[in-house]
Amino acid sequence: MAASTVGEAEMNSASRGAIAGAPLVLRILAECPVSKARACDMTLPHCTVNTPVFMPVGTQGTMKGVTAEQLENLGCQICLGNTYHLGMRPGPELIEKAKGLHGFMNWRRSLLTDSGGFQMVSLVELSQVTEEGVKFRSPYDNKEILLSPEQSIAIQNSLGSDIMMQLDDVVSSTVTGPRVEEAMRRSIRWLDRCIAANRNPESQNLFAIIQGGLNSELRHICLEEMTKRDVPGFAIGGLSGGEEKDDFWKMVTLSTDHLPREKPRYLMGVGYAVDLVVCVALGCDMFDCVFPTRTARFGSALVPWGSLQLKHKQYAKDFQPIDPECTCPTCRRHSRAYLHALLKCDTAALHHITIHNISYQLSLMQSVRQSIIDGCFPQFVRAFMDRMFPSREQYPRWAVDALASVGITLN
Numbered sequence: 001m002a003a004s005t006v007g008e009a010e011m012n013s014a015s016r017g018a019i020a021g022a023p024l025v026l027r028i029l030a031e032c033p034v035s036k037a038r039a040c041d042m043t044l045p046h047c048t049v050n051t052p053v054f055m056p057v058g059t060q061g062t063m064k065g066v067t068a069e070q071l072e073n074l075g076c077q078i079c080l081g082n083t084y085h086l087g088m089r090p091g092p093e094l095i096e097k098a099k100g101l102h103g104f105m106n107w108r109r110s111l112l113t114d115s116g117g118f119q120m121v122s123l124v125e126l127s128q129v130t131e132e133g134v135k136f137r138s139p140y141d142n143k144e145i146l147l148s149p150e151q152s153i154a155i156q157n158s159l160g161s162d163i164m165m166q167l168d169d170v171v172s173s174t175v176t177g178p179r180v181e182e183a184m185r186r187s188i189r190w191l192d193r194c195i196a197a198n199r200n201p202e203s204q205n206l207f208a209i210i211q212g213g214l215n216s217e218l219r220h221i222c223l224e225e226m227t228k229r230d231v232p233g234f235a236i237g238g239l240s241g242g243e244e245k246d247d248f249w250k251m252v253t254l255s256t257d258h259l260p261r262e263k264p265r266y267l268m269g270v271g272y273a274v275d276l277v278v279c280v281a282l283g284c285d286m287f288d289c290v291f292p293t294r295t296a297r298f299g300s301a302l303v304p305w306g307s308l309q310l311k312h313k314q315y316a317k318d319f320q321p322i323d324p325e326c327t328c329p330t331c332r333r334h335s336r337a338y339l340h341a342l343l344k345c346d347t348a349a350l351h352h353i354t355i356h357n358i359s360y361q362l363s364l365m366q367s368v369r370q371s372i373i374d375g376c377f378p379q380f381v382r383a384f385m386d387r388m389f390p391s392r393e394q395y396p397r398w399a400v401d402a403l404a405s406v407g408i409t410l411n
Contacts, residue, residue, distance in 0.1 A: 023162075024205045024232040026264055032377040035406035036256055036283030039372040042264055044110045044162040045203050046102065049077045051264065051285040052368050054276060054361040055112060056293065060085050061095075061105040063293055065351040066358065068107045074328070074359050075366075077109050078162070080288050083155050084116035084147065088140060092158035100160025112288075113161035115152045115194075117170045117209070117237075129169060131186065149193035157200050165235065166194040168209040173241035173248075180213035183238075187211045188225045195229065207266060209237040210255050214247045223258040234259050235266040236284070240275075245398035249282065253405060256283030273302065273364060277384055278402050280368050281377070287365075292357035297350050299343050302360040304387050308336065310353065315340040328359035378408045385410055 025043040032038065042049045056063050056071065057080045063071060071079060081101050086092070098104035101111055116134070128135045133148030152167040167190050169183035191208050198206050208226040212218035226234065236255045239248050252267060259265050264285045270276065271289020279287070292302060299311040301322045308315070308322060321331035322339070330339075330352040342349035371380035381403065389395055392410065400410050 023201070023203055024264075026233075026262060028261075030373045030375070032281075032372055033375070034378050035281040035403075035408050036253075037280045037368075037372050037377050038283070038285070039369045040264070040285060042285075044078075044205070046111070046162055047077055047109045049110055050366075050369060052276075052280045052365050052372075053078060053286055054271065054365045055080050055286065055288040056358050056361070057082075057288055057290045058105070060089070061101055063354065063358065064297070065347070065354050066293075068105055070329075070355065071358070072107075072109065074355070075362055076358070078112060079107070079109075081105075081111055081113045081159060081161065082116070083113050083152055083159070083165075084136075086113075086159060087116065087147075087155040088138060088145075092155045096158040096160075100158070102160060110163070111159075111161040112163040113156045113159050113165065115156070115165040115167040115209075116147050117152075117165070117168045129186075131189075133167070149190040150197040153194050153197040153206075154199075157198065157204065160200075161204060163205045163207055163233065164198070165207050166191045166209055168211055168237055170211075170238065171213065173213060173239050173243040175213065180215055181218055184211040184213070184218050184222050188222065191226060191229060191231075195231070205232040207231060207233040207235050207264075209235045209268070210259075211238045212251075213238055214243055214251060216251070216254055219251060219254055220258070223255060227258070227260060231263075233264040233266060235268050235286075237268050239267070240269040240289075245396065246401070249278065249398055249402035249405075252279055252284065253282045253402070259283075271361070273361075274385075274388060274396065274399055276361075276364065277368060277381055278399050280372075281381060281403055281406050281408055283406075292361050293354050296354040296357045299349070299353065301339075301353050302357045304384075306388065310336060310339050310349075311343050312340075322353075322356050323360075326356065326359065326363070328356050328363075330356040330359075381408050382410060 027041045030039045040051045042051055055078050061081055095101055095104045133146050136145045149167040156164040168187040171179055171183045208231045210222050212222045239251055256265055266286035267279050267284040269289055270287045271291035276287055301308045301310055303323045315336040318336040320336055323331055339349050371377045
């Protein structure tokens, strides 16, 4: 069954938008006729990003142990920087003098910057939320800092990212009660302040972040209000923080059901391979997570059948590459035995595994995208799950249910 493709008029309209200098043009190339999966070209000021896309996280302007050139050679089209950390060190003034974060880190492709809101959860013991903004006690020098919506956007304007995130009021996905509604409604008010504060709307895209926790009614309210604002894109926030997977996927699909078709949909903080594939089926275009780089620093290499713990003795005399089918620099040059030995004595091992893990994530998303374009995404999903799990009894129940909700059955 062939995927439905974008019409000629829509293609011409997208081209005209790009010529006119719009900071973001989304061209839908193909949509899965069964699920909500879609393949798009997202044209940004620095380059066109092919979606679905996984975005590696470079918190302070770098992936740990990986150069910008290496990331570019892996085919990465967009990566992340963190407003909170870059705003603290080295500071927006210095980065602005370097012609923004692109110039500072010598990155020629697209950049997305987080707003700093996630630190409300990750640094909760150092932060206090008021209507004005978030007060942080610096982990570096213990000074008190106020991050307001206006300040978050001012820092991101100095960083010059292609996509900026609104400052939202973030609570853990496991929190319940009145605090969830308070955070959702404050996020709407803060979105308006972020829109007003953006001094570069012609070159920097501001994304809204849908909140509401695990409460479908609150998510509906937030979706209805935020989609009234003419922002270039939307993110689904407040998930992937320890909630039950059944709750997770239902909030994701509720959100994609109500987000506008013509704008990108970014699911924040998701990076496990199964989650990526399932959430593409649920209609998401963009993903980010520290998982592939963080797990590499523990000696764990990602493969289509799960992961290899290369510190284990079983790899001491194994002269295969991490994945015989992988073409990344690590798999082309080094064996499991070499990496196993290196892990005991040299941090270069972590670099090699990080390179492989980023390559794995990017290649996975390229394969997902191609299957949508080729009109065989449901078949791709079934083959992916068969390879990832030794038996069908081991398929996660939540994934089976989520996929069935959009017409993909795993029989």
